[in-house]
Amino acid sequence: xxxxxxxxxxxxxxxxxxxxxxxxxxxxxxxxxxxxxxxxxxxxxxxxxxxxxxxxxxxxxxxxxxxxxxxxxxxxxxxxxxxxxxxxxxxxxxxxxxxxxxxxxxxxxxxxxxxxxxxxxxxxxxxxxxxxxxxxxxxxxxxxxxxxxxxxxxxxxxxxxxxxxxxxxxxxxxxxxxxxxxxxxxxxxxxxxxxxxxxxxxxxxxxxxxxxxxxxxxxxxxxxxxxxxxxxxxxxxxxxxxxxxxxxxxxxxxxxxxxxxxxxxxxxxxxxxxxxxxxxxxxxxxxxxxxxxxxxxxxxxxxxxxxxxx
Numbered sequence: 001x002x003x004x005x006x007x008x009x010x011x012x013x014x015x016x017x018x019x020x021x022x023x024x025x026x027x028x029x030x031x032x033x034x035x036x037x038x039x040x041x042x043x044x045x046x047x048x049x050x051x052x053x054x055x056x057x058x059x060x061x062x063x064x065x066x067x068x069x070x071x072x073x074x075x076x077x078x079x080x081x082x083x084x085x086x087x088x089x090x091x092x093x094x095x096x097x098x099x100x101x102x103x104x105x106x107x108x109x110x111x112x113x114x115x116x117x118x119x120x121x122x123x124x125x126x127x128x129x130x131x132x133x134x135x136x137x138x139x140x141x142x143x144x145x146x147x148x149x150x151x152x153x154x155x156x157x158x159x160x161x162x163x164x165x166x167x168x169x170x171x172x173x174x175x176x177x178x179x180x181x182x183x184x185x186x187x188x189x190x191x192x193x194x195x196x197x198x199x200x201x202x203x204x205x206x207x208x209x210x211x212x213x214x215x216x217x218x219x220x221x222x223x224x225x226x227x228x229x230x231x232x233x234x235x236x237x238x239x240x241x242x243x244x245x246x247x248x249x250x251x252x253x254x255x256x257x258x259x260x261x262x263x264x265x266x267x268x269x270x271x272x273x274x275x276x277x278x279x280x281x282x283x284x285x286x287x288x289x290x291x292x293x294x295x296x297x298x299x300x301x302x303x304x305x306x307x308x309x310x
Contacts (some may be wrong), residue, residue, distance in 0.1 A: 023051025027125040032058055032151055036121045039093035040077060040151045044086040049147035054125040055112035061119025064157045068114060071101050071247035073156040073220055073307065079149040080142060081125075086149070089140065096218045096252040097155055097309060101245055105129050109150055118157055124150040156220070156307050158248055160239060161185065163222060164272035165305040166208040172274055177226075177300050179205055179274060186238035187224050187272070187302040191231045196298035201276035202263045205302070208270020213308045215265050218252045220307040228276075228298040234291040248306055257282050259301075269308050275301040 027050045034040045036059040066072055075097050078090045092098050108130030112122050126148040128134070136144040159224055163185055172179045173198070178190040213219060224236035239246045253261050259281040267273055277299040279285065284294040293299070 016031050024054060024125075024127075026050045027052055027054040027127070027147075030054065030123065032121075034125055035238055037075075039075075039091060040121075042077065042079060042149065042151055044079060044081055046084045046147060048083060049081050049125070049127060051127050053111065053127065053130045053298055054123070055108070056123040057116065057120055058151075059119070059121035059153075061117040061121075061154060061285055063118025063154075065115060065117050066102050066113055066154065066157055067159075067296030068102055069160045069245070071099050071158045071160075071162075072113070072118075072154050073097050073099050073250060073309070074152050074154055074159070074254050076150055076152040081147040081149055082143065082145070084137070088140075088223055089148075090294045095236055096255075097250055099158070099220055099247045099250045101247045106148075109152075109169075110251065112150070113133040113152060116141060116154055122150075122154070124152070126150065144171045155309065158220070158306060160245065162306050164208060164270060164306075166268070166270045167176045169204050169207050172203060172205065176187070176201065176203060176276060177228075177274065178255040179302055184239065186240075187304075189224060189226045189231075189233070189300050189302060191226065191300065196228045196273070196278070197276055198278055200263055200278060200281045201274070202257050202267075202276065202278070204267070204271060205274055206270075206272035206304075208268040208272075208305065210269025210271075210305075212266045212268050213253070213264050213305060214310075216252070216262075217308045217310055218250055219264065219305055219309075220250050222246050222304040222306065224302050226292060226300045228300055230292070232292065234293065248278050248296045250301050259299075262302075264303070264305065267305060269305050272302065272304045275299075275300065275303065 031043045108126035112124035259277040285293040287293040
């Protein structure tokens with residue numbers, strides 16, 4: 001499921017939104033019922049979709065407004081409309097909410113959500129030119145002639161500079177890695193010239209003021225991850241000059257490596273924590289060859305917890 005959503009949110013082309021789109025009676029007749037916050041019931045007509053973009057605010061939220069540089073946590077359904085038939089392609093309502101950039105390459109969805117507020121439910125009917133364009137998206141079975149129907153519930157908003165907030169407690173150091181902050185705001189991990197600890201270490205660097213994370217919750221995070229043996233960063237989701245609009249990531253506790261599933265429980269939202277993870281609490285004896293992680297490697301994560309939802 002995580003691979004599907006990653007592919008779905010990586011459009012092959014970036015369309016151009018056009019104001020004042022031509023009327024499309026078939027697209028206008030898509031209807032949505034059900035309460036905001038619950039999986040919607042969507043009726044798509046059994047006829048061919050039109051060529052016009054349709055966007056509608058079904059529920060008007062009263063929270064923070066989404067700006068062009070923001071990301072937002074959302075639950076959503078995506079339907080594929082092909083000829084006179086349609087089917088549900090993806091739903092986050094039965095899994096984990098996802099974080100989407102407002103500036104997503106799907107121009108029709110970008111038009112639909114820009115300026116909306118947290119608490120809103122939005123409908124977007126995207127003919128090909130407002131979705132994946134002339135190439136479609138073969139990895140998830142979307143043809144160049146397919147129309148997509150999105151129903152999106154906006155849950156939270158995150159600015160491009162969202163990071164841990166709270167009282168600074170520590171920079172690590174000593175027998176543990178030291179953590180410094182780059183000019184961009186991203187944490188940088190410096191591994192000491194000592195042997196790593198043999199037990200999981202959870203070190204608070206910034207103490208947030210939000211509610212404590214509970215087991216099984218979905219969390220929204222920024223993180224950077226290094227290998228103790230080499231000091232190499234093998235993964236992170238912080239913006240960079242080459243990727244300035246990288247959104248934070250939504251993950252579900254209980255579906256991650258053991259150190260995350262247990263080590264983040266009880267940590268207040270808004271915190272920055274360092275996890276020093278022995279192999280048994282990480283990728284185990286098999287490691288992760290694609291990331292350069294051996295079965296004997298200790299890992300270091302620095303994690304900013306931006307939100308937690310049930």
